[in-house]
Amino acid sequence: xxxxxxxLMAIMLFTTLSSFAQKGFYFGIAGSGQTTWITNQENYxxxxxxxxxxxxxxINANIGFDFSNHIGLKMEIGYTKMGQKYTDTRxxxxxDRNVKLNYLAIPLMFxxxxxxxxVKFYLAIGPQFNMLLSxxxxxxxxxxxxxxxxxxxxxxxSFKIGSEEMKERFASTDIYARxxxxxxxxxxxxxxxxxGLKLGYGLMDLNSSNFRIKxxxxxxxxxxGVFGGLNVGINYHL
Numbered sequence: 001x002x003x004x005x006x007x008l009m010a011i012m013l014f015t016t017l018s019s020f021a022q023k024g025f026y027f028g029i030a031g032s033g034q035t036t037w038i039t040n041q042e043n044y045x046x047x048x049x050x051x052x053x054x055x056x057x058x059i060n061a062n063i064g065f066d067f068s069n070h071i072g073l074k075m076e077i078g079y080t081k082m083g084q085k086y087t088d089t090r091x092x093x094x095x096d097r098n099v100k101l102n103y104l105a106i107p108l109m110f111x112x113x114x115x116x117x118x119v120k121f122y123l124a125i126g127p128q129f130n131m132l133l134s135x136x137x138x139x140x141x142x143x144x145x146x147x148x149x150x151x152x153x154x155x156x157x158s159f160k161i162g163s164e165e166m167k168e169r170f171a172s173t174d175i176y177a178r179x180x181x182x183x184x185x186x187x188x189x190x191x192x193x194x195x196g197l198k199l200g201y202g203l204m205d206l207n208s209s210n211f212r213i214k215x216x217x218x219x220x221x222x223x224x225g226v227f228g229g230l231n232v233g234i235n236y237h238l
Contacts, residue, residue, distance in 0.1 A: 023066050024066060028234050029233060036054050036055070038099065039226060043161075046161065050086060062076040071112060073110060075108050080102070080103050080130070082225055095139070096138070096139075096140050098137060098138045100135070103174075119184070121183050121184075127177065128175070128176040129175055131173055154211070172208075175204055176203065181196055182194060191236060191237075198230075199227070201225075205222035205223060207222070
């Protein structure tokens with residue numbers, strides 16, 4: 001009888017581990033907080049401004065499929081807030097600018113996990129497709145709206161640099177290279193908490209073709225979006 005104990009314990013352990021195995025389809029929701037940046041700012045021919053730390057966030061629904069306990073694919077559909085804040089002082093005038101970009105974001109990622117049955121560390125990489133929903137700004141000089149008019153050298157027309165609505169100044173789509181690092185924690189059978197860092201770099205020029213205006217030095221450098229932050233979600237495995 002004593003010889004059966006190790007065999008019974010092995011069977012019970014295998015059954016317990018199998019109950020936590022994560023294979024097949026899953027779905028869930030998540031929220032994120034992030035810092036966002038725009039490289040090579042476009043100030044429409046005026047001098048560049050100093051960058052300020054800018055925060056955004058988002059929410060998404062996701063669906064995925066795990067081919068094994070280690071390899072899977074994941075897709076998210078969500079809303080994300082991007083943008084950049086600036087400040088500068090010129091000729092006794094303090095300027096403050098806040099660019100707000102809102103996107104529909106759809107990342108498609110390959111996910112690799114390692115670890116035990118209850119806790120697994122993951123790496124996820126893939127493209128994120130962003131569709132612009134809105135683009136607005138506040139642009140003030142000494143606290144008052146800054147409505148300075150500049151010449152559009154591309155279309156030979158003029159526009160107010162501080163206009164609140166500015167969707168036409170940005171590209172309607174963007175593609176990011178995205179990477180996530182984190183941990184999946186199985187709380188109970190089928191229920192998993194996901195906590196991780198997410199990082200992204202925009203591969204396309206943020207500015208629309210009609211607003212790629214050269215700087216005061218006569219040069220134009222494409223603008224790119226960058227983000228990094230924390231993502232927390234909960235998933236249910238079928």
